[in-house]
Amino acid sequence: MENKQFIIEQDSTNLRLDVFLSNQLEDKSRSYIQNLIEEGNVKINGALKKSNYKLRINDEVEITIPEPIGLNIEPENIPLDIVYEDADVIVVNKPQGMVVHPAAGVYNGTLVNALLNHCKDLSGINGVARPGIVHRIDKDTSGILVVAKNDNAHNKLAEQFKDHSMTRSYVALVEGILKNDEGTIDAPLGRHPVERVKIAVIKDGRRAVTHYKVLERLKNTTLVECSLETGRTHQIRVHMAHIGHPLVGDPVYGYKKQRFNLDGQMLHAKKLGFIHPKSGEYIEFQSELPDYFVRVLNILRNEFK
Incomplete structure (x- = not known):
């Protein structure tokens, strides 16, 4: 279960609640957000509101995102292009056409399925469907991404994504x-x-x-x-x-x-650089343009x- 809080500022006043949440939770659909609201997982100043509630300045929005229904994610023997690996991180070169993690309608053939076959130790912060996944690139985008092998590495990498300090x-x-x-x-x-x-x-x-x-x-x-x-x-x-x-x-x-x-x-x-979560040193990786x-x-x- 994940909890999020927002304080409404001037530029978000008069927005519908569901529209505001759609802007904040970019990876969630409008229908998912409306269901969250209808099921009582969103509160405004401690009270339940409807999707069409118009936000006011200094409103406190509290969101509870329930854990996803457990999926049986199977390891699959899918080749991985590993650029770098140590006890904390794996840097992989993802091919075009591969989905990063399982989601509705896509339960196999993903990078996560391949990672589970390669490595049993992946961070659990993002749940069973997204072990180790700190960030994503689109299915049809190729290239470099970093995967966390433990929760400490995940937290430190996620912080770098949050403060935009990664290359x-x-x-x-x-x-x-x-x-x-x-x-x-x-x-x-x-x-x-x-x-x-x-x-x-x-x-x-x-x-x-x-x-x-x-x-x-x-x-x-x-x-x-x-x-x-x-x-x-x-x-x-x-x-x-x-x-x-x-x-x-x-x-x-x-x-x-x-x-x-x-x-x-x-x-x-093509390029990804970050502070290593354990050594504290900056490391950077590049990949050549793929055949396509x-x-x-x-x-x-x-x-x-």
């Missing part, structure tokens, strides 16, 4: 030609007001900051490096689409007509000659 750098291929060699996108993100499966730039969203730098301009596309100052759901995908340059191959935020036979967006988590990414770049470079 997180991605390589993305976006539609169109970016004019500026570098820039910063500072635009708040939250659940799309209509299409709840999407994230959108919204006035009352959570602050999100992405820094980008052009690496190479190709035919009708630009290869960029994106560094995250914050780590919101779908942040790079939404931010680049917001400035008119969605990721190539993005089925949600990109162009409907795709030029390449892709299984998802052209986004690779290189294939498309080679096509574009040949066309650009």
